[in-house]
Amino acid sequence: MARIGMTVSDTVLISVVIPTYNYAHLLPRALDSVLSQMADDIELIVVDDGSNDNTADVLAGYVEQHPELNVIWQANAGAAAARNRGIRNASGRYALMLDADDELLPDALAALREVVAAQPQVGMVLGAQISVFPDGRERLRQPAPVPSASPLELARLYLLQKRISISHCCSLFRRDLLLKRPYPEVLRNGEDIPVFTYLLVSAPVVVTEVPLARIYKHADSLRHRRDNEEEYAIGMVREVFAGLPAECQSLRRRYTAQRYLSLFRAAQNAGDHAQARRFYRHALCVSPLQVLRWGYLRKGLRLLVGG
Template identity: 75%
Template structure:
């Protein structure tokens, strides 16, 4: 058996201009490295000191595999790392976050008990800019049909999936790569596919600290409608036939999100157009009071 065949978990860290934070992520992994773990960092065309940081760490950890590529976005960096990896499972750690001690031991125990799992969801500590921390437990995932799981994840938002505190079966990630034309929301199609493709295991042990940034709440409205429809297409492109009946409802939900964003930006003309499209796609969803009240205030100048 070769060394690569012994790898259970491949930790993939995509990074772009995070040289000042990358050591925190690397140290959190190196503190729990073992023979069944590999560490891959994909530098997505950084122009800061990331290269120097990686060179320094490579002298301390010869098993760190650093990949440098021209800037192509987080999705492309994740895909590259997944292709280069050897593990049965992949943990995708963002460069500005960190694993908690014993995270890998916890994941080993879970997959030993449930080796058929395609995904393991763990708890996380969310760290806010003011230093506050909040524990978020893993979402319970029922044994249900692909359609019901898709509904709970996309429409009801009852299932939460995040990088850093989740473990994914690598063969499934190779079957449904991250859509590289999307620069945000690219994880939604992948998570939806994983959810319906194999059983899900959960643990309430916190696996990672995930740092929240104030700028993460800002989203560009450039070509926002085309972008939202691209996400809808990517999500349903790889889902089973029984899930396709949810496509219109999910498209309506995306339009309702566009409606809210347009209202917040003071663009009432676009808000009216987006709300009209949402109603045509799914009247019952669009006429919920949380949306209807905003639409009425918009129409009557409230």
């Protein structure tokens, strides 16, 4: 591991961690959005995940101008490994994970500082975001309210009903919880879901309507890829429930069925009807209730009867 520009302080409240891989052309936007808000209780850590563009040159230039910037280099290991490395090397009570192609909004860190000062035991702060689409359109998205409920109910609302939304860049996490439940490095995408679920059920959550970040949407997002999709779905279920308390384990079959329903929808959209039928049958065997709740019954029956 190579590291430059290191400072350590016992008074750090928020560590902003930026994992980056071949984003030299966009990284300055993210860096500037944080550096403009720097204070004695803020630290900025960038983890270069083995970039082979000119990321190293960009970061070297920033360190020359901003010696407080911490830069860590590692061989390419994926976003999960980069986030974990940054969290382990951070010193703040809280961590904000900023993607290299996104940016914080002005005064975002000041707003978060006020929230945690008022509620110091909070485990997660969910803020608003501005979504920026490829055509330049912007949309303000407010976070959904998070009820005071049992871990089982919170997991159900997040995993099965999707009534709670959590995103990087506009969320703040207590770092000790991230150390207890690191991002699963066996997942090369979607690695945030197991972590978000664990955070949700482990400590109080506060919602703020203050917009914290501008998040840029990309048409080539990994979530649209279908390679190794079934293996990924099974691994996702395993990682999600590995970190959850015993009372939440009753949701495992329904969540497994939901992952297969997602595979069913992707296969159907791709015109792969044979795979779609197989995924639908599997979901139906695992949890008929979840299949009915998801409203896929009509599509599934039509596919089964037709083939």
